[in-house]
Every structure is written in structure tokens, then in C-alpha cells.
Amino acid sequence: MNTVTFEKPTVEDGAAMWELVNNTTLDTNSPYKYIMMCEFFAETCVVAKENNKLVGFVTAFIPPERPDVVFVWQVGVDASQRGKGLASQLLLHILNRDVCSNVKFLEATVTPSNKASQTLFRRLAQKLSTECEVSECFAENLFPGNDHEKELTFRVGPIQ
Numbered sequence: 001m002n003t004v005t006f007e008k009p010t011v012e013d014g015a016a017m018w019e020l021v022n023n024t025t026l027d028t029n030s031p032y033k034y035i036m037m038c039e040f041f042a043e044t045c046v047v048a049k050e051n052n053k054l055v056g057f058v059t060a061f062i063p064p065e066r067p068d069v070v071f072v073w074q075v076g077v078d079a080s081q082r083g084k085g086l087a088s089q090l091l092l093h094i095l096n097r098d099v100c101s102n103v104k105f106l107e108a109t110v111t112p113s114n115k116a117s118q119t120l121f122r123r124l125a126q127k128l129s130t131e132c133e134v135s136e137c138f139a140e141n142l143f144p145g146n147d148h149e150k151e152l153t154f155r156v157g158p159i160q
């Protein structure tokens with residue numbers, strides 16, 4: 001069985017993160033955004049690799065005005081690796097880093113139709129023996145055009 005390793009990303013990982021996102025239902029962004037996250041937020045981001053190939057990642061950051069929160073921007077897992085607990089392990093990996101020693105809540109926004117992601121955060125709360133609160137975050141009318149759902153905040157915590 002091949003081993004999946006978890007690492008802090010480097011700028012060399014940005015292009016593969018962008019490619020993985022382009023193969024999912026996640027919002028697409030420029031390659032620059034991923035390279036920038038790898039350069040400036042590597043401490044709160046993680047990549048999973050199998051045989052040196054990127055198979056999953058989490059991009060996250062600690063908002064400067066809320067040092068007890070780690071905000072997860074995107075979670076992506078290659079279709080071949082889904083349903084094996086990889087996304088949950090990636091989130092727990094970040095929470096276990098020293099940089100998160102003062103973090104009490106993990107937050108992410110999720111669209112109402114993204115059931116996989118909703119289950120991911122609800123199950124994370126159960127695994128951490130804590131709560132998952134859901135509230136409105138970004139209303140539909142903030143997005144241009146008519147093809148973006150609203151985004152709900154999933155707030156997991158307090159985390160011990």
C-alpha cells in the first residue's frame with residue numbers, strides 16, 4: 001500500500017493545487033492564489049502526497065484580528081482518494097501544529113448543496129468532541145451573476 005505523507009506546502013506545490021481544484025466543484029482561482037498561499041501561509045496549509053504526487057490539500061489562515069480562529073479557505077481531495085478520511089486527517093494535522101496552539105475554533109464557509117463538505121466539518125466536531133455551529137456568512141447577492149449559492153459558516157469548537 002502506498003503511503004500518503006503530509007507536508008507544509010512550498011511554492012512548487014501551487015500549480016498542482018490549482019490543477020486539483022480545477023477537477024472538482026470548488027470555486028476556481030488563478031494559479032497565483034495558490035502559489036501566494038504556499039509562500040505566505042504555509043504554516044497553516046498542508047499538502048498530502050502519494051509517490052510525490054499531490055492528492056489533497058488544505059489552505060487556511062489565522063485572521064489577524066481573530067487569533068483564536070483558523071479559517072479554512074479550501075479543502076481539496078483527489079477523486080481517487082475520497083472517502084478514506086484524508087480531508088479529516090489534513091484538518092487535524094493543521095490543528096495539531098504549534099501555530100494553532102491558541103486556536104479554539106476552526107471555521108469554513110460551505111454552500112448549502114455541498115453535503116460532503118458539510119459532513120466533513122460536522123464529523124470533525126464529533127471527532128474533537130465539540131460543537132459545529134452553522135450560520136449565514138456570504139449572501140447570494142454578494143456574488144456577481146446568478147450562479148453562486150450563498151455560503152454558510154461552519155464553526156467547529158471550542159477545541160481543547
Ligand SMILES: CC(C)(COP(=O)(O)OP(=O)(O)OC[C@H]1O[C@@H](n2cnc3c(N)ncnc32)[C@H](O)[C@@H]1OP(=O)(O)O)[C@@H](O)C(=O)NCCC(=O)NCCS
Nearest residue numbers: 024075076077082083084085086087088116117119120123
Ligand atoms: C469534501 C472533500 C474534501 C472530502 O474529502 P474526503 O477525504 O473524502 O473526506 P473524509 O474521508 O475525511 O470524510 C469526512 C466525513 O465526511 C463524510 N463524507 C465524505 N464525502 C462524503 C459525501 N460525498 N457525502 C456524504 N458524506 C461524505 C465521510 O463519510 C466522513 O465521515 P465519517 O468520518 O463518519 O466516515 C472531498 O469530497 C472533495 O475534495 N470534494 C470536492 C471539493 C470540495 O467540495 N471541498 C470542500 C469545500 S471547502
